[in-house]
Amino acid sequence: MPSVQEMFDVSGKSVIVTGGGSGLGRAYAEVMADNGANVCIFDIDEQRLAETVDAIKAAGGSVWSQKVDVSDRAAMAAGFDAVAEKHGRIDVVFANAGIDAGPGFLTPEGDRNPDGAIDAMDDEHWDRVIAVNLSGVYTSIKNAARHMKKTGGGRIIVTSSVAAQINEAIVGTPYMPAKAGVDHLVRNTAMELGMFGIHVNCISPGPFMTNIAGGRLKNPADRAAFEAQSLIGRIGDPEDVKGLALYLASPASSYVTGAQFVIDGGSMLRIA
Incomplete structure (x- = not known):
């Protein structure tokens, strides 16, 4: 029987984290680097990239970065190729970037918000959310599969959301169909890629204090609304996701694919 250390061993793995400059992506990058993986972070924000890389290096981790917009398909292909050339392979991809x-x-408070109405929505805003939150995941999985097939397999871990499975009236409308599409894409590609040794799984967070919602959660009313849903009385911290991320990236999850792991403090049990 393998030891616990062997089951969760990711040392030497070549890892890509999209949207890794902050929030959950930074947590993924940190836990992988802390456990001996070689991590490359993709992000569009150069300042956050630099801060995260510096912090991980200061902790002794192996990390580097590329400025990449996940909606730019040519840049994504080139970015994946650069990682494969540097490390000889790509073993784990966290398709995490989102807006x-x-x-x-x-x-x-339950009042109508005219700015969030479907008939007032800006088409460019809709297109950008879909391009990053759904098409960016498609591009990540596509490039991961292209490289992982050459080396006999790998792990793809996608960040979705509980918003894919529930109705959220206080969250912008484009977010839900984007994340629902991500959930279906994870299941479908898990079916397709299993024969190549590629596992595709999904982390579905509830409310977390990250940059994607950090501005809203500083608003007492918004934060209280989300905290009230949690069975443990708080919203998530990026540290809370590290154990699950390591599990899905490691041999411990060798019989897991096409799965969706909700990590929400029990919020979905309370949402009407």
Whole structure:
């Protein structure tokens, strides 16, 4: 029987984290680097990239970065190729990058919000949310599969959201269909890629204090609305996701694919 250390061993693995400059992506990058992986972070924000890389290096981790917009398909292909050339392979991909969709059609107090109404929505905003939150995941999985097939397999871990499975009136409308599409894409590609030794799984967070919602959660009303849903009385911290991320990236999850792991403090059990 393998030891616990062997089951969760990711040392020497070549890892890509999209949207790794902050929030959950930074947590993924940190836990992988802390456990001996070689991590490359993709992010569009150069300042956050630099801060995260510096912090991980200061802790003794192996990390580097590329400025990449996940909606730029040519840049994504080139970025994946650069990682494969540097490390000889790509073993683990966290398809994590995402953006906030703004306020929904209701306020946290339950009042109608005209700015979030479907007929007032800006088409460019809709297109950008879909391009990053759904098409960016497609591009990540596509490039991961292209490289992982050459080396006999790998792990793809996608960040979705509980918003894919519930109705969220206080969250911007484009967010839900984007994340619902991500959930279906994870299941479908898990079916397709299993024969190549590629596992595709999904982390579905509830409310977390990250940059994607950090601005809103500084608003007492917004934060209270989300905290009230949690069975443990708080919203998530990026540290809370590290154990699950390591599990899905490691041999411990060798019989897991096409799965969706909700990590929400029990919020979905309370949401009406």
